[in-house]
Amino acid sequence: MSARKRTLLKVIILGDSGVGKTSLMNQYVNKKFTAQYKATIGADFLTKEVQVEDRLVTMQIWDTAGQERFQSLGVAFYRGADCCVLVYDVNVMKSFDNLENWRAEFLIQASPQDPENFPFVVLGNKVDVDGGNSRVVSEKKAKQWCTAHGNIPYFETSAKEDYNVDAAFQCIAKNALKNETEEEIYLPDTIDVTQNRPTKSSACEC
Amino acid sequence: MGGGGGGGGENEMYGSMEQGNEVDYSAPLRHQEMSHSVASTSAVQQRTGSAGGPESEPSGVIDDYEVVYVKDNVSVHPTQNALGRISGRLRLIKQGSSLFMTWIPYSHGGISRQGSNVVIKGGLRNRMGSRAAERDRNLYTIRAVSLSEMRSIRRQTPPFGWQYIIIVLTSGLAFPPLYFHNGGVKEFLGTIRNHALLVRSAEDANVYLVNDIQDPLQRSLTSLELTEQPAPSAPTSSQEAPWPVVLKQETPVAAESDGKQEQSLRQIFKQEQRSESGRRRDQARDLSMNVLEKFSLVTKFARETTAQIFGESRMFLDGLDMDRGPVPRPPPGPSTPPDVEVLGIAKEARPLLENKHMKEESSSALNSADEEVVDDNLNADDDAEEQAATNVGTFELVDGTQDDTPALVWGRARPPPLGTEEWRSFLDSEGRVMDPKALRKRIFHGGIEPEVRHVVWKFLLGYFRFDSTYAEREYLIAKKKEEYEILKAQWQTVSPEQAKRFAKYRERKHRVEKDVVRTDRTLPYYAGEGDDNANITVLRDILVTYSFYNFDLGYCQGMSDLLSPILYVVDSESEAFWCFAALMEHLAPNFHRDQNGMHSQLLALSKLVQLLDRPLHDYFKQVDCLNYFFCFRWILIQFKREFDFENVLKLWEVLWTNYLSEHFHLYMCVALLKRHRRRIMDEQMEFDTLLKFINELSGHINLESTLRDAEALCLHAGERGAACIPPGTPPSIPEEEAGGWSD
Numbered sequence: 001m002s003a004r005k006r007t008l009l010k011v012i013i014l015g016d017s018g019v020g021k022t023s024l025m026n027q028y029v030n031k032k033f034t035a036q037y038k039a040t041i042g043a044d045f046l047t048k049e050v051q052v053e054d055r056l057v058t059m060q061i062w063d064t065a066g067q068e069r070f071q072s073l074g075v076a077f078y079r080g081a082d083c084c085v086l087v088y089d090v091n092v093m094k095s096f097d098n099l100e101n102w103r104a105e106f107l108i109q110a111s112p113q114d115p116e117n118f119p120f121v122v123l124g125n126k127v128d129v130d131g132g133n134s135r136v137v138s139e140k141k142a143k144q145w146c147t148a149h150g151n152i153p154y155f156e157t158s159a160k161e162d163y164n165v166d167a168a169f170q171c172i173a174k175n176a177l178k179n180e181t182e183e184e185i186y187l188p189d190t191i192d193v194t195q196n197r198p199t200k201s202s203a204c205e206c
Numbered sequence: 207m208g209g210g211g212g213g214g215g216e217n218e219m220y221g222s223m224e225q226g227n228e229v230d231y232s233a234p235l236r237h238q239e240m241s242h243s244v245a246s247t248s249a250v251q252q253r254t255g256s257a258g259g260p261e262s263e264p265s266g267v268i269d270d271y272e273v274v275y276v277k278d279n280v281s282v283h284p285t286q287n288a289l290g291r292i293s294g295r296l297r298l299i300k301q302g303s304s305l306f307m308t309w310i311p312y313s314h315g316g317i318s319r320q321g322s323n324v325v326i327k328g329g330l331r332n333r334m335g336s337r338a339a340e341r342d343r344n345l346y347t348i349r350a351v352s353l354s355e356m357r358s359i360r361r362q363t364p365p366f367g368w369q370y371i372i373i374v375l376t377s378g379l380a381f382p383p384l385y386f387h388n389g390g391v392k393e394f395l396g397t398i399r400n401h402a403l404l405v406r407s408a409e410d411a412n413v414y415l416v417n418d419i420q421d422p423l424q425r426s427l428t429s430l431e432l433t434e435q436p437a438p439s440a441p442t443s444s445q446e447a448p449w450p451v452v453l454k455q456e457t458p459v460a461a462e463s464d465g466k467q468e469q470s471l472r473q474i475f476k477q478e479q480r481s482e483s484g485r486r487r488d489q490a491r492d493l494s495m496n497v498l499e500k501f502s503l504v505t506k507f508a509r510e511t512t513a514q515i516f517g518e519s520r521m522f523l524d525g526l527d528m529d530r531g532p533v534p535r536p537p538p539g540p541s542t543p544p545d546v547e548v549l550g551i552a553k554e555a556r557p558l559l560e561n562k563h564m565k566e567e568s569s570s571a572l573n574s575a576d577e578e579v580v581d582d583n584l585n586a587d588d589d590a591e592e593q594a595a596t597n598v599g600t601f602e603l604v605d606g607t608q609d610d611t612p613a614l615v616w617g618r619a620r621p622p623p624l625g626t627e628e629w630r631s632f633l634d635s636e637g638r639v640m641d642p643k644a645l646r647k648r649i650f651h652g653g654i655e656p657e658v659r660h661v662v663w664k665f666l667l668g669y670f671r672f673d674s675t676y677a678e679r680e681y682l683i684a685k686k687k688e689e690y691e692i693l694k695a696q697w698q699t700v701s702p703e704q705a706k707r708f709a710k711y712r713e714r715k716h717r718v719e720k721d722v723v724r725t726d727r728t729l730p731y732y733a734g735e736g737d738d739n740a741n742i743t744v745l746r747d748i749l750v751t752y753s754f755y756n757f758d759l760g761y762c763q764g765m766s767d768l769l770s771p772i773l774y775v776v777d778s779e780s781e782a783f784w785c786f787a788a789l790m791e792h793l794a795p796n797f798h799r800d801q802n803g804m805h806s807q808l809l810a811l812s813k814l815v816q817l818l819d820r821p822l823h824d825y826f827k828q829v830d831c832l833n834y835f836f837c838f839r840w841i842l843i844q845f846k847r848e849f850d851f852e853n854v855l856k857l858w859e860v861l862w863t864n865y866l867s868e869h870f871h872l873y874m875c876v877a878l879l880k881r882h883r884r885r886i887m888d889e890q891m892e893f894d895t896l897l898k899f900i901n902e903l904s905g906h907i908n909l910e911s912t913l914r915d916a917e918a919l920c921l922h923a924g925e926r927g928a929a930c931i932p933p934g935t936p937p938s939i940p941e942e943e944a945g946g947w948s949d
Contacts, residue, residue, distance in 0.1 A: 017763060018720035035735060036727045039720075039763045041847060042838040044901050045894065060894065067717070067763045072801045076835045076893070094713065 007057040009050075009176040010080050012110070014102045015087035016095040017066030020125040023159035024087065025063050028169045033160050040065050043077045050173045059173050068098075071105055078110035083119045083176035085168075088137065090124045090156070096137045099145065119175035120152045123168055128158035272300045275397040279387040280309060281368075282346045292343050296384060298397050299350065305401040306350040307373070309384060311343040348381055353402050356416040361391055620910060621652040629658045637676035639665065645672075650865035653856045660775050666862040667772075668788040669781065683781065690780035694751045718749045718761050725766040729851055731774050745769060748783045755787060762797035765790075767846040771854055789862075792937030796842050803936040807841050808834040811872050813930035818876050818919055822883045829892045836897040837875050844871055853909045860913060866920045868938050869931050873923070877915035878907065 013021045022037045029046040045062040064070070064077055078084075084106050088095040103120060112118040124142050127135070139156060146152040153175065155168040275298035282292045294311035351373075360372040362383070369391045370383040386394075395414060398404050407413035632645050639645055645665075654662050664670040669686075670679055697711065705712055719737070722745040726732045732741050748769060753761040768789060773782040795803025811834050816823040826832050839847055844861060846854055861870050879886070882899070891899055920927060 017717060036724060038724050038847070039766070041764055041767070041842055042835070042901075043897065045898065065763055069762055069797065069799055070801070073835060073838065076833055092716075094716075 007055065007177065009057050009059045009082045009173060010062065011059055011083045011085060011172055011176055012062045012064065012078055012081045012106065013085045013087060014064060014106060015066060016089070016092070016098050016102075019066065019087045019089040019092070019095050020159045021066060021087050022063050024123065024125060024157065024165060024168075025061050027159040027162055027165050029061065031162070033162070035160075042070075043073070048169075050170070052170075052173050052177050055177070057173065057177060059169070059176070061169075068101070068105070071109065074105065074109035078106060081106075081110050081112070082179045083121065083172050084110070085121050085123060085172055086152075087123045087125055088142075089126045090137045090142075091126055091129050091134045093136045096124075096142065096145075103149065116150070119179050120149070121168065121172045121175060122146050122152050122154045124154070124156045125159060127156045128161045128163065274298050274300045274305070274401070275394060277386065277388065277390040277394065280390075281385045281387055282309075282311075282382050283385060284346070284382070291385075292346055293387070294343075294347075296394070298394070298401075300401065305353040305398065307348065307353070307356075308350050309346075309348040309381075311347055313343070346382060351375070353398065353416060358407065358416060359395065359398070359404075359414045360410075361395065361412050361414065620913070621648075623653040623655045624648055624658065624662065625655045626658050629654075629662065637679065638674065639672040642672040646863040646865045650860055650863040654859050656855075659855065659859070660777065663772070663775055663859065663862075664781065664785060666859060667785045668791070669785045686784050687780040690751070690783050693755050693783075694747060696754050697750055714753045714761050715750055717763075718746050718753070718766070721761075721763060721766045722746045722749065726770045726774075726851065729770075729774070732770065741773065744779050744782075745773060748773065748779060748786060751783060752787060752790070756790065756794070759790075759794055759797060764797065764843045767843045768793065771846070771851065771858065774851075775855065791939055793844075795936045804838065804842060806932060806935045807869075807872065808837065810869065810931040810935050811837060811841070811875050814872055814876050814923065814927060815879060817926055817930055818923055819880050819883060822879060822887070825887050829890070829896075831893050831896060836893070836900045837879075839901070840875055840878075841871065845874065848904045848907055849909055850905065857909060857913070866917065867928065867931075869935065870916060870920060871937075872931065873916040873920040873927070874912060876919050877912050878903070880919070881912070881915065 013025060015021055017039060022040055023033060025046055026032050026034075026037075029048045040063055043062060043064045045060050047058055047060045050057050050059050062077055062081075064074070084103075086099050086102050088099055090096075099122065107115045107118065110118075122142065122145075124137065124139070129135075142156075143154050146154040153171050155164050155171070157164045157168055159165060275296075277296045279293050280296040281294065284290050284292065292311045294309050296309045297307070299306045299308065355375050356373055357376045358374045360374070361369065362372070363369050368385040368387055369389070370385040371391060371394070372380055372383050374380040395404065398416070402416060405415045407415050628648075632639055632641065632648075634640050642665075649662070649666070665672055670682070674682070697715070700708060700711055722742050723736055725742075725745060727734065732739055732745075734742070737743055737746070745766060749761055749765060752765070753759075769782070769786045772785050772789070773779075776782045776785055793803075795806075797803070812823070812826075812832055815826070823832075826834075845857055849857060857874075864870075867873065882903070885891075886896065886899070889895070923930075
């Protein structure tokens with residue numbers, strides 16, 4: 001590992017507006033939550049140093065505008081992504097229904113080399129709202145969707161209560177790193193890692 | 207781009223210098239086909255060459271000239287090597303009410319003739335072998351720099367070694383440290399204090415801020431800008447001074463009163479300018495480019511020390527622009543403000559130039575010296591940074607080819623905002639705006655007082671026609687209120703049953719509701735949580751109504767940002783709606799699904815940068831950033847997220863005047879990018895880091911100076927700028943649709 005350059009993992013967060021993309025990112029990176037974020041215009045990102053197994057990596061987490069109308073910008077922002085995080089609000093059915101669109105849109109815009117195996121992670125956010133009483137998307141339904149789309153790891157989160165956020169991003173980093181090492185297979189010290197590549201779902205049943 | 211590749215011009219430089227030798231020493235000062243700095247640089251060379259020229263005794267030429275401070279063995283240390291030190295004599299010279307500083311290196315490394323007040327006794331011709339050393343000496347020479355040009359003096363007392371000072375000019379440039387081998391720093395500062403205001407910086411006890419209040423211009427600027435400048439940065443008044451103006455003035459700008467003094471002073475402390483034939487002009491330019499290269503060491507040093515003192519993101523003169531051509535003659539005439547003339551002296555005194563390419567070439571020999579200064583200056587003052595950047599930014603304009611009056615922009619404080627009384631004076635007895643253009647011009651330059659803003663905005667936005675009477679407007683308000691209520695009822699009467707079958711409606715309303723509750727909640731007007739504030743509900747109602755009024759466009763993120771200030775100012779639901787609708791006539795393309803409006807603006811911006819800052823354009827090209835997506839937020843919502851609320855209001859009313867350009871916001875973008883160009887290029891920002899950098903400028907932008915920069919850029923670009931922007935680019939309304947916006 002000695003000669004390896006520091007790894008930068010690029011992670012894109014997508015999902016309908018208001019599902020909590022900015023909040024999740026800020027909770028994870030800055031350990032902060034405020035109810036008064038502004039709607040994201042354009043895009044922004046935060047970075048965080050993450051330990052993944054024995055490696056220290058820098059995760060660059062991109063937060064984008066949630067309105068699909070701005071997707072034509074995606075080409076610029078999604079390029080070189082190592083992992084895509086799809087977020088929906090468990091209290092808003094439409095935001096769950098749109099996961100399909102977000103996933104497809106991402107694959108078109110980012111055009112990764114191996115779309116079939118590109119790592120996604122799904123987060124069902126805002127599980128804290130109203131004690132779960134306003135929830136309209138069940139965990140079961142979400143998991144079914146994830147399974148049907150190639151065993152995408154799934155997490156239920158609350159950015160507000162900092163519930164499951166670290167675990168989710170740890171999984172995101174892990175998956176991103178897998179993707180990243182595959183691309184850098186020419187590096188001699190990546191051989192072991194790629195050989196041991198497990199299936200996604202088992203990697204993140206954390 | 208001749209600057210970087212000018213290495214082949216070495217011989218020409220010497221050639222030119224030798225020609226300089228033959229120049230009549232007493233030739234009157236003439237300015238100049240080049241920008242000032244180049245001119246004075248070449249003047250340095252000429253000085254060298256003027257061996258055998260008369261050794262003027264200053265006292266014989268200038269009546270009221272007085273040396274008030276002399277110190278020998280003050281040195282510049284271009285390298286760490288002791289042999290490389292250049293010693294010289296530091297002087298403070300009083301003339302009239304002004305104080306000047308000079309530092310003249312000794313000609314042969316020793317002290318020049320005892321008692322001589324004269325600068326170098328030129329040794330070049332006799333000493334071909336030591337030409338390089340001689341040249342170095344001349345590069346570092348500080349000829350009369352007026353105190354009014356100084357921003358600050360930093361005194362540094364290293365535990366080992368000599369005390370030194372670093373003088374930073376208002377332009378943001380700095381001289382290399384001057385080491386006092388025989389002591390005398392205290393005395394030096396004391397002398398200055400006797401003649402000017404010298405204030406110890408609140409930020410850093412080693413820094414003394416200079417403010418030459420004896421200069422009438424300074425005084426007036428100080429008084430004008432006191433309210434805007436935080437106390438510790440008092441001298442920033444001078445930083446706003448129109449140096450570039452001066453630099454650009456070719457015509458001798460002799461003021462009635464002190465023109466003569468200035469002229470004679472020039473003859474002594476400044477260098478005579480030979481007359482420039484066309485042929486020589488080119489040589490001189492080549493010469494200047496070469497000299498610029500030789501300056502690299504100095505300038506790198508200067509830049510770094512300055513940067514350390516005032517923060518990183520400074521822009522320096524982009525020397526490459528130098529070769530664009532001779533600086534045109536500014537229009538003479540009564541429009542030249544008197545300020546310019548007072549500052550004419552500054553022309554001569556700008557010692558250092560910066561060239562971005564020099565940086566790469568320059569040696570790092572000085573780094574360790576720099577480090578002495580670094581540590582205690584890491585926390586640069588944003589304001590100082592802004593200010594300095596502004597000035598250097600403006601400095602860059604000097605070498606443009608466009609002849610216009612950007613010169614007049616700087617140094618002219620923005621007039622106070624349009625108040626009630628003055629607003630009334632624009633109206634005839636029936637309430638018509640008599641001269642809309644004059645009104646727009648007035649607002650463009652000064653903005654609007656809050657108490658009349660709510661009225662005037664309605665005109666600017668096109669809700670009121672300028673030629674409407676009081677009565678007509680009253681009628682309009684009533685009629686439009688009815689119309690609004692009808693529109694609003696369209697969605698408010700949607701029953702729950704109907705809504706179930708109306709997904710588009712539900713989605714829109716949901717989307718609006720998601721956004722209004724996170725729009726400007728820190729403002730008392732919108733404060734609260736959720737929808738517990740009536741004004742939040744009004745925001746929602748207007749936006750949902752608009753999405754029915756313009757169903758094809760619908761609601762799009764960013765609209766709540768555009769509406770919020772309008773509602774706050776107009777404070778009437780139906781009127782805010784119509785004002786917003788009028789604004790959207792211009793900005794709707796920003797929100798089109800295909801993003802065509804945004805793309806055309808980003809493209810225009812790219813062209814403007816290409817025109818106004820070619821090296822920066824080339825840099826963006828090199829790092830594949832020509833899509834300018836990093837400016838997306840700026841443009842989409844007219845800088846709404848970049849300034850605090852009050853400044854957004856100030857900016858928008860300026861933009862909406864359409865006074866200089868319908869696309870003034872793009873010039874704002876250029877101004878901001880230019881201001882940070884050096885940092886962008888030095889740090890080799892790429893798409894992600896650039897985006898981050900731009901996003902983080904939010905809340906740290908000085909509106910006033912950016913407006914001034916943008917105004918200057920806009921004037922400077924003139925027709926060529928307008929040609930960069932295709933017709934129909936938002937916020938222009940395409941010809942066939944143009945309506946209430948015109949005068």
